[in-house]
Each structure stands twice: as structure tokens, then as C-alpha cells.
Amino acid sequence: xxxxxxxxxxxxxxxxxxxxxxxxxxxxxxxxxxxxxxxxxxxxxxxxxxxxxxxxxxxxxxxxxxxxxxxxxxxxxxxxxxxxxxxxxxxxxxxxxxxxxxxxxxxxxxxxxxxxxxxxxxxxxxxxxxxxxxxxxxxxxxxxxxxxxxxxxxxxxxxxxxxxxxxxxxxxxxxxxxxxxxxxxxxxxxxxxxxxxxxxxxxxxxxxxxxxxxxxxxxxxxxxxxxxxxxxxxxxxxxxxxxxxxxxxxxxxxxxxxxxxxxxxxxxxxxxxxxxxxxxxxxxxxxxxxxxxxxxxxxxxxxxxxxxxxxxxxxxxxxxxxxxxxxxxxxxxxxxxxxxxxxxxxxxxxxxxxxxxxxxxxxxxxxxxxxxxxxxx
Amino acid sequence: xxxxxxxxxxxxxxxxxxxxxxxxxxxxxxxxxxxxxxxxxxxxxxxxxxxxxxxxxxxxxxxxxxxxxxxxxxxxxxxxxxxxxxxxxxxxxxxxxxxxxxxxxxxxxxxxxxxxxxxxxxxxxxxxxxxxxxxxxxxxxxxxxxxxxxxxxxxxxxxxxxxxxxxxxxxxxxxxxxxxxxxxxxxxxxxxxxxxxxxxxxxxxxxxxxxxxxxxxxxxxxxxxxxxxxxxxxxxxxxxxxxxxxxxxxxxxxxxxxxxxxxxxxxxxxxxxxxxxxxxxxxxxxxxxxxxxxxxxxxxxxxxxxxxxxxxxxxxxxxxxxxxxxxxxxxxxxxxxxxxxxxxxxxxxxxxxxxxxxxxxxxx
Numbered sequence: 001x002x003x004x005x006x007x008x009x010x011x012x013x014x015x016x017x018x019x020x021x022x023x024x025x026x027x028x029x030x031x032x033x034x035x036x037x038x039x040x041x042x043x044x045x046x047x048x049x050x051x052x053x054x055x056x057x058x059x060x061x062x063x064x065x066x067x068x069x070x071x072x073x074x075x076x077x078x079x080x081x082x083x084x085x086x087x088x089x090x091x092x093x094x095x096x097x098x099x100x101x102x103x104x105x106x107x108x109x110x111x112x113x114x115x116x117x118x119x120x121x122x123x124x125x126x127x128x129x130x131x132x133x134x135x136x137x138x139x140x141x142x143x144x145x146x147x148x149x150x151x152x153x154x155x156x157x158x159x160x161x162x163x164x165x166x167x168x169x170x171x172x173x174x175x176x177x178x179x180x181x182x183x184x185x186x187x188x189x190x191x192x193x194x195x196x197x198x199x200x201x202x203x204x205x206x207x208x209x210x211x212x213x214x215x216x217x218x219x220x221x222x223x224x225x226x227x228x229x230x231x232x233x234x235x236x237x238x239x240x241x242x243x244x245x246x247x248x249x250x251x252x253x254x255x256x257x258x259x260x261x262x263x264x265x266x267x268x269x270x271x272x273x274x275x276x277x278x279x280x281x282x283x284x285x286x287x288x289x290x291x292x293x294x295x296x297x298x299x300x301x302x303x304x305x306x307x308x309x310x311x312x313x314x315x316x317x318x319x320x321x322x323x324x325x326x327x328x329x330x331x332x333x334x335x336x337x338x339x340x341x342x343x344x345x346x347x348x349x350x351x352x353x354x355x356x357x358x359x360x361x362x363x364x365x366x367x368x369x370x371x372x373x374x375x376x377x
Numbered sequence: 378x379x380x381x382x383x384x385x386x387x388x389x390x391x392x393x394x395x396x397x398x399x400x401x402x403x404x405x406x407x408x409x410x411x412x413x414x415x416x417x418x419x420x421x422x423x424x425x426x427x428x429x430x431x432x433x434x435x436x437x438x439x440x441x442x443x444x445x446x447x448x449x450x451x452x453x454x455x456x457x458x459x460x461x462x463x464x465x466x467x468x469x470x471x472x473x474x475x476x477x478x479x480x481x482x483x484x485x486x487x488x489x490x491x492x493x494x495x496x497x498x499x500x501x502x503x504x505x506x507x508x509x510x511x512x513x514x515x516x517x518x519x520x521x522x523x524x525x526x527x528x529x530x531x532x533x534x535x536x537x538x539x540x541x542x543x544x545x546x547x548x549x550x551x552x553x554x555x556x557x558x559x560x561x562x563x564x565x566x567x568x569x570x571x572x573x574x575x576x577x578x579x580x581x582x583x584x585x586x587x588x589x590x591x592x593x594x595x596x597x598x599x600x601x602x603x604x605x606x607x608x609x610x611x612x613x614x615x616x617x618x619x620x621x622x623x624x625x626x627x628x629x630x631x632x633x634x635x636x637x638x639x640x641x642x643x644x645x646x647x648x649x650x651x652x653x654x655x656x657x658x659x660x661x662x663x664x665x666x667x668x669x670x671x672x673x674x675x676x677x678x679x680x681x682x683x684x685x686x687x688x689x690x691x692x693x694x695x696x697x698x699x700x701x702x703x704x705x706x707x708x709x710x711x712x713x714x715x716x717x718x719x720x721x722x723x724x725x726x727x728x729x730x731x732x733x734x735x736x737x738x739x740x741x
């Protein structure tokens with residue numbers, strides 16, 4: 001294999017169990033977002049836009065749909081002979097088989113994959129974040145600082161610091177302290193889970209972590225604190241754009257609905273800079289019917305809309321029957337909604353069928369339709 | 378071994394398109410909110426199981442080549458078979474708009490020679506239809522026919538196509554002009570035995586000004602030439618008026634379901650765009666809308682391509698807005714075709730009639 005300066009290792013194995021019905025059949029990075037994207041599109045498009053053409057994607061939970069979505073990586077210009085995307089599920093060797101035990105263990109088990117490219121640097125990414133970032137700028141700073149490890153950080157509101165791994169850095173950006181979910185933080189710079197390591201440093205740290213006694217094999221909890229203790233050169237890289245890790249149904253709903261706000265920061269509607277690419281199949285143009293109403297909404301291609309849509313997101317390949325009213329809702333790909341149904345404040349999961357006259361959703365909270373619904377008789 | 382290969386004449390144009398084909402052949406003409414005319418021929422072939430397609434291309438073909446590229450979007454970017462560009466011969470191109478397919482093929486004999494397929498399917502690019510050529514090949518195998526001309530009844534402007542008269546067994550007895558109601562009209566597509574077509578190509582003389590159909594007419598007695606009826610939708614585009622009316626035909630459920638929403642749907646170059654935003658002031662009815670649009674105004678009975686901006690207060694009715702079009706505030710666009718990247722200024726009114734649509738040309 002050809003030597004690469006920097007390759008990316010993308011963690012896509014998690015279930016995201018708090019997303020309930022949305023991750024029943026697919027891992028979190030494969031969850032639909034914004035009508036025609038899937039969450040993993042962001043990390044992959046960022047790699048593509050940053051000049052990274054080699055990505056190892058570590059899967060574990062429910063990888064089937066995610067694997068076929070990723071395919072050869074062609075939608076992200078990664079269908080190349082040397083490098084490109086490689087899906088890395090846990091595998092058996094002649095001596096053992098182990099599921100990935102933690103984020104660091106997943107990378108540890110793929111040391112052979114990384115060694116093929118003999119890179120100088122390894123970029124660790126998560127497949128479940130929504131953001132647009134140029135990793136090459138982060139790599140430039142990593143090199144300038146002569147760092148062993150650079151951690152991308154973002155300012156979070158002080159009252160939320162107890163949810164994150166918090167980095168305290170000096171004026172040069174050198175990390176002086178790391179606190180996991182601190183009660184009394186002295187910094188509000190949260191780790192985004194995006195790291196650039198020198199490969200030799202990472203390899204050694206992973207190997208030592210593997211044989212350590214009390215460890216969760218986690219980057220944030222184990223590997224990084226240990227490197228800090230050993231006096232390695234750890235630097236922060238401050239990121240100033242939109243970044244979200246949607247862990248719950250409510251935060252997923254909010255992040256989607258933000259797209260209907262014209263001043264949305266995610267910049268999905270920016271024409272050229274850092275475009276987010278998806279794996280699209282051929283879809284017909286959307287057909288909006290004679291008695292349809294579509295207001296304050298997004299409707300993707302491949303849809304047939306005969307009903308009324310207000311302040312909602314209608315994903316690709318959805319049919320909405322005549323007389324139906326969809327309000328403040330997110331309808332995921334493949335859904336079929338019959339006539340005269342009423343959906344409000346809800347998320348309808350992929351491929352769900354909603355029968356005629358069904359009323360779903362309440363004013364109080366966000367409901368999720370994870371299974372087919374028929375009118376109660 | 379492949380059963381059938383495909384040939385498309387993508388080098389044809391006519392002068393009745395009022396500027397829409399000034400810089401493009403009919404094959405590259407955008408159609409149906411998302412497609413170009415050649416997508417129908419290409420997709421029909423691929424959906425019929427054909428994996429080798431030769432496209433006869435005109436000398437000026439930047440947009441066509443950009444659209445088709447390696448054929449990946451039609452599953453033709455392959456090791457076995459694939460997409461082949463066949464440069465046209467240019468025979469009599471300056472003097473007439475007639476398609477001299479035999480001359481084009483004689484300059485590209487290699488495409489017919491390299492295959493062992495029994496049949497060749499041929500399609501033009503000025504018709505909209507969804508044809509299963511595989512069924513036709515089976516019919517030819519059953520009957521032992523040499524050539525199967527595809528005909529249909531009562532489609533738009535069929536009077537300008539050739540009339541195919543066949544006997545009870547489907548054997549064509551004559552090919553004449555001016556079909557009437559319920560006559561079969563030729564839809565400029567056929568399936569032929571490859572070896573027979575090859576023999577015509579090899580015998581064709583550089584000075585021969587007979588068209589392919591001239592030769593077929595001369596051979597109706599000694600070849601087994603059959604009629605195959607296509608019963609689905611046929612959109613015949615011979616003029617800008619035809620283009621306009623066939624575009625609006627797509628708003629009928631049966632038509633757009635047959636073309637775009639079936640298993641054998643039409644494929645096209647994928648533009649990876651953001652989805653279309655419909656704002657609070659948007660009113661959209663009975664229309665086909667593609668991606669990355671910003672809709673603030675009213676759109677009715679219209680075809681809207683990608684990257685289109687419809688401002689607040691604008692009204693677009695019975696019209697076609699090609700990619701990148703922009704309709705200004707309070708403008709009115711009715712019975713019109715707005716070409717690629719054209720701008721309708723704030724407050725402007727552009728209005729055609731149903732039979733004579735207004736064309737806002739590129740560069741205006």
C-alpha cells in the first residue's frame with residue numbers, strides 16, 4: 001500500500017440507544033438527517049473537503065444498512081485504488097475474537113490496517129457529529145506546535161460543562177489539565193472527540209492501554225489523561241463553527257428543525273464551500289399535487305405530496321396522501337402516509353406506514369412513530 | 378454473451394426549438410425538472426438489460442458529454458460493455474436535418490463489429506417514452522423477424538411521423554406519410570438483427586443519400602419487417618410547442634408515475650444538492666419541483682428544475698423554469714419557458730399562450 005501522510009479512523013460502532021426507534025435498525029451514524037443526508041455524511045464529506053482520501057470506518061452495532069450506504073465511498077470521491085474507504089468490523093484472528101471494547105480498543109484492534117499506510121498522523125473522528133470542518137487546518141496547527149496530540153475543542157455554555165470532557169489550556173494552546181464532566185470547571189472548552197495523533201505516539205499508547213489493568217479502553221477517559229500525565233505535547237485546536245452531537249430524540253428534533261430557520265448555521269445550503277455529499281440514488285423530482293399545501297418546510301426529491309405540510313421536513317421517497325396534515329414534524333425516508341392522517345410534533349421513522357385517518361402526536365412533547373400505524377377500529 | 382446492444386442518435390436537432398437548441402442538440406435538452414432528453418433512451422436500454430450502448434454524438438457536444446460522462450449514472454461505467462461515444466459523420470449536416478444513421482455507423486463500424494449480440498436496439502432522442510426492448514427482442518426471436526419498427530397510436534403530433542401499415546400477423550406492408558387517427562405512427566425506434574444492420578453499414582456508399590428508412594422500404598418484401606406496438610405514453614418533441622406540451626403532460630399522475638416512479642424508472646446524472654426550501658409565503662400546486670430550490674412565491678402547473686429561486690410575490694403558472702433560473706419579486710411568468718440561468722426581473726411580466734409559449738432565451 002502507498003504511504004499516506006494522514007489517514008482517518010472513524011468510529012461508527014455506537015448504537016445511540018437514546019435515539020430509540022431511530023436506531024432500532026441502523027447505527028447512529030446511519031440515521032437520516034435533513035431529509036436527504038445521513039449523519040455520517042458530515043464526517044465523510046469533511047474528509048473529502050480536507051484532502052483526506054483514506055478512511056477506516058469501525059462499525060459494530062447494526063452495520064448492515066450503514067455498510068451498503070457507505071459502499072465504495074464513491075459519493076465522497078473515495079472510490080480509489082490505493083486507500084479510500086475501508087469498513088472495519090471486529091474480526092477473528094486465529095487466536096481470538098473480541099467485540100470492540102471501547103473507542104481506543106477499536107483503533108487498537110485495527111493497528112494492522114493503519115500500518116499498511118505507515119502514516120505520520122492519524123485523525124480520529126466520530127461518525128455521529130453534525131459539523132463542517134477543514135481538518136487540514138487542524139493538521140497544520142498540529143505540525144506547527146510540534147504536538148504529539150491535538151484535540152479539537154469548542155466553547156460550550158458554562159452551565160453545560162458538566163456534560164463534556166473539558167480541556168484547560170494555556171495561552172499557547174497547550175493542554176495543562178483535563179477534566180471529565182467536571183462539577184467546578186476552570187474552562188469551558190469541551191473536547192469534540194476529534195483528535196490528531198502522531199502515529200508512533202498513538203500506537204504506543206494503544207498498546208499500553210490494551211494491557212493495562214483498570215481501563216475502559218476509552219480515548220477520553222484513559223488514553224488522553226495518561227498521555228497528559230506522561231508530559232506529552234498535547235495542544236488544543238479551537239473550532240468556532242456549528243457542531244452538534246445529537247444524543248437524544250429532543251436534540252435530534254431540534255437540530256433538524258433548525259434547518260427550517262433561514263439563518264441556520266450549519267451551512268447546508270452553502271453552494272460551494274465544504275459541501276456535504278450523500279450517497280444518492282436516482283430520485284424523481286418531487287411532485288406537489290393539485291390540492292397540496294407546502295409552507296415553511298423542506299420537501300426532498302422522490303416525494304409525492306398530496307396533503308398539507310407545515311413547518312416540517314419531508315425526506316426523500318415519501319408519499320403523503322390527500323387530506324393529510326403534517327405539522328412541526330420530521331418524516332424520514334421511505335414513509336407512506338395515507339389519506340386524511342394528522343401528524344403533529346412527531347418524528348416518523350424510516351419506512352413506516354401510517355394508515356388513513358390516523359392521528360399521531362401531541363402538543364406536549366415530541367412523539368416518535370417507530371412502527372406502522374393503522375386507524376384504531 | 379450479450380443479447381442486444383443499443384445505439385442512440387444523439388446528434389439530431391431541428392430548427393423549430395426557438396433558441397432552446399442553439400447551443401445544444403435535442404439529446405441535451407433539459408426535460409422534466411431533472412433530466413435531459415437522452416436519459417430516456419439510455420435508461421430504457423439499461424432497464425431492458427442492455428449493457429453496451431453506442432451514442433452518436435454531434436461535433437458540438439460539451440453539455441452532452443458533461444451530462445453523460447462515463448455513463449456511471451446509467452450503470453454503464455463497466456469493464457464488460459459500457460458506453461461508447463460514436464462521433465457523427467456529419468453527412469449533409471449543413472444542408473438538411475435528416476438523420477443519416479448508416480453514414481454515422483459506417484464511420485463507427487467497430488461498435489457493431491466488436492459485439493456478438495444478436496440484436497441492436499436503436500432510439501432517437503426527441504421522444505419521451507418508457508419502452509422495454511427486451512420484450513421486443515423476445516418477440517423477434519419468436520417470430521424470426523429481421524427488423525421490428527416500434528409504432529404507437531394517437532400521440533401528440535403523430536401526423537408528422539411515418540405511418541406503419543401492417544397485416545394481421547404484424548408484418549409491415551407499407552411505410553408512408555401522414556398517419557391518421559388510430560393509425561400506427563413510427564416513434565423513431567427499432568430493434569434489428571445486428572448482422573443485417575452491419576451488412577447495410579458495410580454496403581453503404583459515401584455518396585449514397587438514401588436514409589435508413591428508404592432502404593427498409595425498398596426491402597419490405599424480402600425482409601421480415603414487423604410492427605411492435607408501444608401502448609405507453611409517447612411524448613413527441615418536434616418543436617418548442619411540443620416540448621412545452623409534453624413537459625406539462627408530466628404533471629399527469631399516470632405519465633410521471635410511468636416515467637419516474639416505476640421499477641424501470643428513468644435515470645439521470647445525479648446532482649448532489651441540498652433539498653428545496655418552501656417558505657411561509659410559498660404556494661405550490663400541481664408541479665414537479667427539483668432540488669436546491671428557494672420558493673417564496675406561487676408555482677402552479679409548472680416544471681421547476683434545480684437551483685431555481687422564485688421570489689416573494691412571484692407567480693409562475695403553466696411554465697418551465699430551467700436550472701438556475703431566477704424569478705424576481707412580483708414577476709409573472711405564464712405559459713413560458715425560462716432557459717438555464719435566466720433571470721426574470723422584479724415586476725416583469727412574461728406571458729405566452731398555451732399553443733405558443735414564450736421562450737426566455739439564454740443570455741437575456
